[in-house]
Amino acid sequence: MPDFNVVVIGAGNGGLTAALTLARNGVKVLLLERHNLPGGCATSFIRGRFEFEVSLHQLSGIGSPRKPGPLRRLLGEMGILDKLELVEMKGLYRLVIPGEIDITLEADRGSAVETLKARFPREGAGIEGFFDLLYKFSAQMVAVAFARDPEASREKYPIFFEHALKPTQQILDQYLRDPLLKSIISTYWTYLGLPPSRLPFSDFALLLWSYLEFKPYHLKGGSQALSNVLLESFLACGGTVRFNCAAQKILVSGQKVRGVLIEDGEEIPCFYVLSNASTLTTYTDLIGPENLPRDSFQSFGGKTIGPSGFTVFLGFDRGPEELGISETTNFIGRDSDPEHAFARWRTLDVPGSALLSCYNVFDPDFSPPGTCQAALVTLQFADPWLSLPPSQYFGTKYRIAQGMLNLAEQVFPGMTKHLEEVEVATPLTHMRYLGHPGGAIYGFEQYAKDSSFFESRRSFVQGLYFAGSWVAPGGYQTTLQSGVSAARAILKSLNKRN
Numbered sequence: 350m351p352d353f354n355v356v357v358i359g360a361g362n363g364g365l366t367a368a369l370t371l372a373r374n375g376v377k378v379l380l381l382e383r384h385n386l387p388g389g390c391a392t393s394f395i396r397g398r399f400e401f402e403v404s405l406h407q408l409s410g411i412g413s414p415r416k417p418g419p420l421r422r423l424l425g426e427m428g429i430l431d432k433l434e435l436v437e438m439k440g441l442y443r444l445v446i447p448g449e450i451d452i453t454l455e456a457d458r459g460s461a462v463e464t465l466k467a468r469f470p471r472e473g474a475g476i477e478g479f480f481d482l483l484y485k486f487s488a489q490m491v492a493v494a495f496a497r498d499p500e501a502s503r504e505k506y507p508i509f510f511e512h513a514l515k516p517t518q519q520i521l522d523q524y525l526r527d528p529l530l531k532s533i534i535s536t537y538w539t540y541l542g543l544p545p546s547r548l549p550f551s552d553f554a555l556l557l558w559s560y561l562e563f564k565p566y567h568l569k570g571g572s573q574a575l576s577n578v579l580l581e582s583f584l585a586c587g588g589t590v591r592f593n594c595a596a597q598k599i600l601v602s603g604q605k606v607r608g609v610l611i612e613d614g615e616e617i618p619c620f621y622v623l624s625n626a627s628t629l630t631t632y633t634d635l636i637g638p639e640n641l642p643r644d645s646f647q648s649f650g651g652k653t654i655g656p657s658g659f660t661v662f663l664g665f666d667r668g669p670e671e672l673g674i675s676e677t678t679n680f681i682g683r684d685s686d687p688e689h690a691f692a693r694w695r696t697l698d699v700p701g702s703a704l705l706s707c708y709n710v711f712d713p714d715f716s717p718p719g720t721c722q723a724a725l726v727t728l729q730f731a732d733p734w735l736s737l738p739p740s741q742y743f744g745t746k747y748r749i750a751q752g753m754l755n756l757a758e759q760v761f762p763g764m765t766k767h768l769e770e771v772e773v774a775t776p777l778t779h780m781r782y783l784g785h786p787g788g789a790i791y792g793f794e795q796y797a798k799d800s801s802f803f804e805s806r807r808s809f810v811q812g813l814y815f816a817g818s819w820v821a822p823g824g825y826q827t828t829l830q831s832g833v834s835a836a837r838a839i840l841k842s843l844n845k846r847n
């Protein structure tokens with residue numbers, strides 16, 4: 350008998366929750382991670398006296414103990430809720446377009462609607478109508494897609510079936526007139542990687558509804574604290590982990606898993622593999638087309654690899670109040686047109702808009718006393734970076750970072766005088782650390798045709814399962830959930846086998 354029932358490849362969110370769920374159920378699991386610490390995107394790094402958060406801006410699906418969201422419940426089921434310190438953010442976001450708009454929405458439906466109506470008094474009925482639809486739609490979507498009502502039908506859930514795959518822009522246009530108002534309400538499109546004209550309403554509605562209903566959260570210690578707790582709990586349940594240890598091949602015979610080959614040439618026999626690496630890398634590099642059915646790659650034909658990120662990590666020698674930062678989540682920009690912003694993600698131009706997150710606003714301990722840290726981030730595709738000669742890499746990276754700092758200066762004048770540490774991550778950095786094609790942080794783009802509603806969970810190899818952003822919509826909540834559901838599928842199969 351093999352020493353391990355399951356080998357999990359990758360200790361990102363999906364890999365960690367899968368490994369923990371399996372180990373809690375008595376399964377012998379080996380977790381392999383090519384990096385030297387757990388988390389994937391959910392991690393931190395140290396420069397000078399700052400421990401920089403890599404990715405978590407606003408954690409969704411948490412909710413309060415009295416009104417728990419799906420992620421709070423999941424963390425409870427995994428036995429790790431009481432090991433985490435969750436911090437609620439009051440604000441949804443501040444949006445600043447210098448000279449045009451400076452508006453802050455609270456993470457509460459009533460007050461967000463009132464703020465919008467006060468700024469756009471002629472659009473009151475449209476604003477009410479939009480939020481009414483958002484809430485009705487989300488309630489129906491939860492019933493159909495998450496509670497999986499066995500009697501779901503177009504007649505029973507008409508709002509869901511009518512609007513789920515419509516572009517978000519179409520719904521905005523139906524209720525609202527002022528382009529600026531539409532931009533304010535759809536600000537979160539940047540979290541999903543597609544502009545409202547191409548973003549299915551189901552993805553946008555669920556995200557905005559979830560932040561309004563369950564509030565955005567952050568974690569004391571950042572996302573690395575979550576990754577560490579997941580790993581420690583996994584080890585406490587008898588799991589085994591190897592860091593600096595990439596899976597090189599998934600060994601298959603007769604289209605069934607029979608083991609994993611790791612970097613040093615060791616073969617680890619097993620009948621189940623759960624991959625947190627991308628589906629593309631898993632099939633092409635780890636398994637190889639010669640070991641797959643001929644039509645395996647057809648389903649990838651129409652998919653597009655999604656964006657990566659460009660982040661300027663900032664450590665200041667002043668607290669946020671001295672820099673004029675009063676909100677945690679600040680969307681700042683020169684123009685309010687999502688189409689422009691999205692087009693720029695495919696270039697090496699300085700982006701016209703960015704997000705500045707400063708966790709110290711509600712968590713003063715997030716950096717040493719008298720300091721604060723912030724992340725200035727935009728999404729970007731890897732393509733132009735991949736065709737850049739290496740000699741131009743550093744110049745380009747610092748030119749874009751400087752342009753983004755200039756943008757931030759317009760909103761927070763004088764802030765750059767207090768910079769103590771700066772680090773920059775490009776799409777190539779994400780490629781290097783995650784091993785994903787294009788350094789994509791949300792997997793494939795989520796066009797309506799590629800919506801998770803249609804995603805086939807079928808794997809081409811018996812015993813091979815997936816978790817993470819390449820099989821679920823990207824983001825913390827969804828990838829953490831995807832690991833648990835993949836682990837449950839393996840448990841079911843193991844039970845049958847035994």
Ligand SMILES: Cc1cc2nc3c(=O)[nH]c(=O)nc-3n(C[C@H](O)[C@H](O)[C@H](O)COP(=O)(O)OP(=O)(O)OC[C@H]3O[C@@H](n4cnc5c(N)ncnc54)[C@H](O)[C@@H]3O)c2cc1C
Pocket residue numbers: 358359360361362363364381382383384388389390391403404405406407408409594595596597625626627658659660726779782783784785790791816817818819823824825826828829
């Ligand atoms: C800058 C940035 C900002 C973000 N902001 C937010 C936010 O505010 N809210 C939100 O919800 N989401 C956010 N996200 C997205 C979110 O972080 C990701 O979607 C999510 O963490 C991805 O989890 P995953 O399970 O897909 O694993 P990943 O994080 O993609 O990790 C995969 C792991 O697999 C490992 N691996 C790959 N190949 C191998 C191999 N052959 N052998 C061993 N190990 C391997 C990698 O090293 C990595 O550790 C952000 C991401 C980034 C980068």
